[in-house]
Amino acid sequence: MQMRLVALVAAVVTAPAVAAAPLVLAGTGFAVGGKTARFERTPKAEAIAVATAALGKPVGQGSHGDCGSGHTIGYAKSRGGFELSFVHGRLSGWTADARGPATREGIGVGATLAQVRKAFRDVGTDAGDEANGGLGPSFSSESGPNGWLDGTRPQSKVISLYAGTTCIAS
Numbered sequence: 001m002q003m004r005l006v007a008l009v010a011a012v013v014t015a016p017a018v019a020a021a022p023l024v025l026a027g028t029g030f031a032v033g034g035k036t037a038r039f040e041r042t043p044k045a046e047a048i049a050v051a052t053a054a055l056g057k058p059v060g061q062g063s064h065g066d067c068g069s070g071h072t073i074g075y076a077k078s079r080g081g082f083e084l085s086f087v088h089g090r091l092s093g094w095t096a097d098a099r100g101p102a103t104r105e106g107i108g109v110g111a112t113l114a115q116v117r118k119a120f121r122d123v124g125t126d127a128g129d130e131a132n133g134g135l136g137p138s139f140s141s142e143s144g145p146n147g148w149l150d151g152t153r154p155q156s157k158v159i160s161l162y163a164g165t166t167c168i169a170s
Contacts, residue, residue, distance in 0.1 A: 026144075027141065027143060043090055058077055075167070080100050105120070112155050120141040124139065139158075
């Protein structure tokens with residue numbers, strides 16, 4: 001009996017891990033595998049379930065209060081710097097602050113501004129002069145996500161991405 005138990009444990013420990021489907025970011029929501037969560041349409045529980053398939057269960061949930069949008073913004077934080085935002089119980093936005101999730105064009109944290117401009121032709125930048133109340137260098141796009149940069153040169157790196165209604169400064 002003891003030998004069988006050891007063999008069973010060894011088989012479980014050495015079994016290959018099943019890779020989770022990647023989380024794919026978009027300016028209108030996100031997707032994992034064949035499931036899509038869209039802003040203003042997807043209920044909170046469903047959006048969390050879709051993200052959980054790629055990132056595991058949320059590590060924190062709560063609300064930010066009114067962040068300037070006129071609404072209390074709820075959130076669900078996942079490991080690895082990904083946060084979902086909710087208004088009135090529906091997905092309203094997301095924020096990605098670490099490498100991992102990326103757009104289908106490959107844009108994620110660590111991409112260069114040149115790569116962002118190649119992927120999304122309508123990108124504009126803002127130096128975000130912090131001395132005058134700005135939040136730092138950023139880019140925006142109607143066709144993709146928005147983000148924060150470590151500068152505004154072509155080789156500057158994306159340090160955070162976001163889309164939809166989120167709470168950037170909480």
